[in-house]
Amino acid sequence: MHPLRFGVVGAGSVAQRGILPHLSMPDVRDRVLLNAVCDPAPGRADAAAEKFAIPHAYTDFAALLADNTVDAISLATPIGMHYAQGKAAILAGKHVHFNKSMTTTLAEANELIALARSHNVQLVASPGEMNRPHNQEIRRLIQAGAIGDLCWAVCGASFGRYHENEEFRLGNDPLTNIDPSWYYRKPGGGPLYDMTVYALHGLTGILGPAKRVTAMSGVRIPQREFRGTMVDCDADDNTLILIDFGNNVYAMAHGTPAGSISEGFSGSYFGTKGSIVGLKLNGEPLRYPGSDIADSHPDGRWAGNQWILPEVGTAHRDIDEHHVYADIMQLVTAVQHGTPAVASAQHAAHVIEIIEAGLRAAESGNTQHLTSTF
Ligand SMILES: NC(=O)c1ccc[n+]([C@@H]2O[C@H](COP(=O)([O-])OP(=O)(O)OC[C@H]3O[C@@H](n4cnc5c(N)ncnc54)[C@H](O)[C@@H]3O)[C@@H](O)[C@H]2O)c1
Structure with a gap:
């Protein structure tokens, strides 16, 4: 099984506090390779790439989508961008983890779910509260x-x-x-x-x-x-x-x-x-x-409940946003083993x-x- 090669889109608060630190931990390397980060804010993608030793940094989302060393993305951008960026990613053949909320309307959510099916890519939509x-x-x-x-x-x-x-x-x-x-x-x-x-x-x-x-x-x-x-x-x-x-x-x-x-x-x-x-x-x-x-x-x-989420081993306990990491690993499992995610796009669409x-x-x-x- 090859590791799933990830690009993180948006290097803001949740990416820096949670997604990038979790995905660059040594214990996930057999399942995940953090290959790219993208953010248009001047200097942010480069600085994040340097801090977390990520090989590719982009200021342009289209350039990240064209990167064939990226199989999947985690969208950590403002919520109002998720629909258009998610759609472009699916059309580029990438699996997508959406930080909440996946979209702002049901019509957008339904469109993405149908597109993912027809393009044979997996979606996981946070938050996986169940x-x-x-x-x-x-x-x-x-x-x-x-x-x-x-x-x-x-x-x-x-x-x-x-x-x-x-x-x-x-x-x-x-x-x-x-x-x-x-x-x-x-x-x-x-x-x-x-x-x-x-x-x-x-x-x-x-x-x-x-x-x-x-x-x-x-x-x-x-x-x-x-x-x-x-x-x-x-x-x-x-x-x-x-x-x-x-x-x-x-x-x-x-x-x-x-x-x-x-x-x-x-x-x-x-x-x-x-x-x-x-x-x-x-x-x-x-x-x-x-x-x-x-x-x-x-x-x-309440704080301790973060520790008992699936995938959050002791090595990840001191990193923030455990639930976001757990949801991303559901995408990895869905792609690598075909196991349906609890944080399904259908549940997100209903919410x-x-x-x-x-x-x-x-x-x-x-x-x-x-x-x-x-
Ligand atoms: N902040 C939190 O506590 C938290 C926790 C869990 C989930 N989330 C979710 O994570 C997502 C991001 O939240 P945040 O707080 O990190 O936001 P943020 O504002 O801190 O960061 C967003 C980043 O996206 C970048 N961005 C803007 N346009 C972009 C584009 N076209 N392509 C790539 N990057 C772009 C911005 O420059 C910024 O660095 C949201 O969906 C939010 O709901 C946030």
């Missing part, structure tokens, strides 16, 4: 009736000032002066496509595909300050989506500037005989495969439809029926 042992256990418990008849659930995420304060944005050289403004602009900006997407992958992975959505949404914080400059924000940042799972089971998902009523990006589930709130079943800590290892993390169980339809419902005032499934 790779997490606690989510698998929550699904099993709910299906086994551990909390009685499920009635409702809640999940979501808030932006805070997370992206303005990320470590690779506050320096003065090409690797550390990365502007986060795209996170606040359409298309692809806002907490829904960036953060709530984790919560929705968990929610739908546990409860199955949803049927309908309705929502209220708008821009609550029209300007943000980054390094002394005001950034205009036009992507909705304050959204509450109501989701109908059928059989009168409902959920609420939020993508907001601040605040949370759930833990981390995880959901809380309420039934006639009990509840699962974050990582607790009826107030007691959940047990799931690896939970003892997770508990041994100095920062607690993208919930977000897109939620925004449409908010604008129109009309409940939206969902068409996708996974």
Whole structure:
């Protein structure tokens, strides 16, 4: 089996904190060769190539696609670029890992899925939340009736000032002066496509595909300050989506500037005989495969859950973005062994439809029926 030869597109925060360090570890070399990096920001691709000993650096995405030493790419560019770049990569015969979100519309997602099939390439779409042992256990418990008849659930995420304060944005050289403004602009900006997407992958992975959505949404914080400059924000940042799972089971998902009523990006589930709130079943800590290892993390169980993801051996524990690495390795396994990825493009497409339809419902005032499934 030859190693899968990777190009990383976008050498920004997630690439530098997670993708490039993980993929350049010695223990993955029999399965992955990090062969190229691409970024148009002056000096960034060259600097990343030098730091991580990557043979090819490009400022032009088309040049990377023409590189026949690259079999697969990880798209670590702003979300609004993923559809066009993913399409070009598929047409060039490359396998693609999408950092979340894969696209911003269901139509785009469906087009990419069909194109990948006809071009015989594999897609993996982050976030692979159902790779997490606690989510698998929550699904099993709910299906086994551990909390009685499920009635409702809640999940979501808030932006805070997370992206303005990320470590690779506050320096003065090409690797550390990365502007986060795209996170606040359409298309692809806002907490829904960036953060709530984790919560929705968990929610739908546990409860199955949803049927309908309705929502209220708008821009609550029209300007943000980054390094002394005001950034205009036009992507909705304050959204509450109501989701109908059928059989009168409902959920609420939020993508907001601040605040949370759930833990981390995880959901809380309420039934006639009990509840699962974050990582607790009826107030007691959940047990799931690896939970003892997770508990041994100095920062607690949520942080420790990163350690027990598939593929994250002890050598990878101290590198950030373990889940992104785990998802990339699913692409490697899909290509090398034909094993379908848990982080499937079909699941991502359904979550993208919930977000897109939620925004449409908010604008129109009309409940939206969902068409996708996974
Ligand atoms: N930042 C995080 O914590 C985080 C975590 C997990 C996943 N992600 C996802 O990773 C992706 C990237 O996020 P980020 O925070 O690293 O963004 P970022 O803004 O830090 O970096 C994006 C990089 O893409 C480059 N870029 C712009 N246009 C390009 C082009 N045409 N071709 C190649 N590169 C181009 C930019 O110059 C920049 O270096 C997003 O999908 C995001 O949702 C981010």
